[in-house]
Amino acid sequence: HFASLVRVPGDPILSLMEAYRQDRNAAKLDLGVGVYKDAQGLTPIPHAVKLAEQRLLDSELTKTYVGGHGDAAFGERLSQLVLGANSPLLTEQRAGATQTPGGTGALRLAGDFIRHCLPGRGIWLSAPTWPIHETLFAEAGLKVGHYPYVGADNRLDVEAMIAALAHLPKGDVVLLHACCHNPTGFDLSPRDFKRVLEVVKARELLPLIDFAYQGFGDGLEQDAWAVRLFAAELPELLITSSCSKNFGLYRERTGALIVCAGDADKLVDIRSQLAYLARNQWSTPPAHGAAVVAEILGDAELRKLWQDELESMRLRVASLRRGLVEALAPHGLSERFAHIAEQRGMFSYTGLTPVQVQRLREEFSVYMVGSGRANVAGLDATRLEQLAAAIARVCG
Numbered sequence: 001h002f003a004s005l006v007r008v009p010g011d012p013i014l015s016l017m018e019a020y021r022q023d024r025n026a027a028k029l030d031l032g033v034g035v036y037k038d039a040q041g042l043t044p045i046p047h048a049v050k051l052a053e054q055r056l057l058d059s060e061l062t063k064t065y066v067g068g069h070g071d072a073a074f075g076e077r078l079s080q081l082v083l084g085a086n087s088p089l090l091t092e093q094r095a096g097a098t099q100t101p102g103g104t105g106a107l108r109l110a111g112d113f114i115r116h117c118l119p120g121r122g123i124w125l126s127a128p129t130w131p132i133h134e135t136l137f138a139e140a141g142l143k144v145g146h147y148p149y150v151g152a153d154n155r156l157d158v159e160a161m162i163a164a165l166a167h168l169p170k171g172d173v174v175l176l177h178a179c180c181h182n183p184t185g186f187d188l189s190p191r192d193f194k195r196v197l198e199v200v201k202a203r204e205l206l207p208l209i210d211f212a213y214q215g216f217g218d219g220l221e222q223d224a225w226a227v228r229l230f231a232a233e234l235p236e237l238l239i240t241s242s243c244s245k246n247f248g249l250y251r252e253r254t255g256a257l258i259v260c261a262g263d264a265d266k267l268v269d270i271r272s273q274l275a276y277l278a279r280n281q282w283s284t285p286p287a288h289g290a291a292v293v294a295e296i297l298g299d300a301e302l303r304k305l306w307q308d309e310l311e312s313m314r315l316r317v318a319s320l321r322r323g324l325v326e327a328l329a330p331h332g333l334s335e336r337f338a339h340i341a342e343q344r345g346m347f348s349y350t351g352l353t354p355v356q357v358q359r360l361r362e363e364f365s366v367y368m369v370g371s372g373r374a375n376v377a378g379l380d381a382t383r384l385e386q387l388a389a390a391i392a393r394v395c396g
């Protein structure tokens with residue numbers, strides 16, 4: 001049966017985690033997978049999460065299945081976090097969340113939904129984008145295309161993006177990153193988003209907004225600005241939300257697909273399809289992470305604690321960005337890498353070439369994705385000079 005089966009390369013991001021774990025160099029530096037690390041190099045469980053887990057341990061009465069759309073309190077509270085507490089979409093029951101195994105599960109459910117319910121529609125991704133977007137939508141059976149986003153000069157090219165969107169087939173799906181663009185860290189400005197919205201309207205495109213880093217860009221509310229603009233201006237919208245980074249719940253696989261529809265009745269139709277598709281993928285979603293999020297968002301004290309912890313993660317990453325550019329100054333490289341301080345979120349498209357990335361790994365045990373993406377959130381203030389010196393060596 002298996003004789004003709006061939007081996008495929010490991011995942012470009014997850015395989016870095018394994019290689020890093022096996023590296024015995026004490027000075028190794030992990031800037032690969034998008035995971036936040038504190039000053040001790042640990043990925044902590046937020047205190048708010050720990051407290052919520054303790055409460056759940058005491059109060060949980062059953063392990064029976066949650067329903068096909070998952071934990072209802074989670075869905076409601078997460079939708080409010082994403083769309084705004086007073087969003088008319090929620091009061092009019094025009095938006096609803098389906099809980100998924102992480103943001104990746106939400107993307108996969110969106111991909112299945114498009115193929116199943118909107119046959120023939122292609123999906124358009126930014127070039128570059130998160131590599132799993134490419135394979136996930138192809139695996140879901142969609143025709144995948146690209147629009148320009150960051151060019152070879154490592155700059156955001158909004159004009160090229162808008163020009164390309166203006167020529168997409170009417171009705172196709174366009175994937176946008178709400179904030180903290182993965183992998184580049186280059187985000188659209190509010191003005192850019194407004195221009196994109198106009199093209200989306202003119203071409204009758206369906207946006208799928210990937211919202212995996214709420215709270216890591218400019219703040220929880222600020223990061224939701226574009227999502228809320230699109231939700232207010234368009235009758236229909238798909239949003240994938242992840243609690244992996246902002247709640248530090250990575251392995252608990254906690255996320256949701258939020259669908260906005262023209263009216264409450266249509267939303268019920270759509271949700272019936274989503275429940276069917278989810279049932280045939282994972283049946284019902286994992287309960288724990290969603291229960292934690294529901295507990296935190298539903299309790300003023302825990303919510304405040306979580307928001308403060310998230311804000312300190314955000315500020316720490318922003319200061320590491322500035323710190324790295326400063327550490328590159330003595331090497332005469334602060335101008336060349338000035339963009340690192342301007343980018344948003346965990347990631348930076350450094351502009352380093354695949355060969356330079358390979359040298360960083362082989363000669364200095366610095367791990368980053370081959371595209372030149374560095375996870376700035378994996379850095380530590382005491383290691384900035386070490387990293388700057390290594391970068392200077394491979395750029396020399």
Ligand code: LMR
Binds near residue numbers: 013014032033034182
């Ligand atoms: C990343 O891009 O590193 C994160 O989104 C984690 C992942 O699943 O790849």
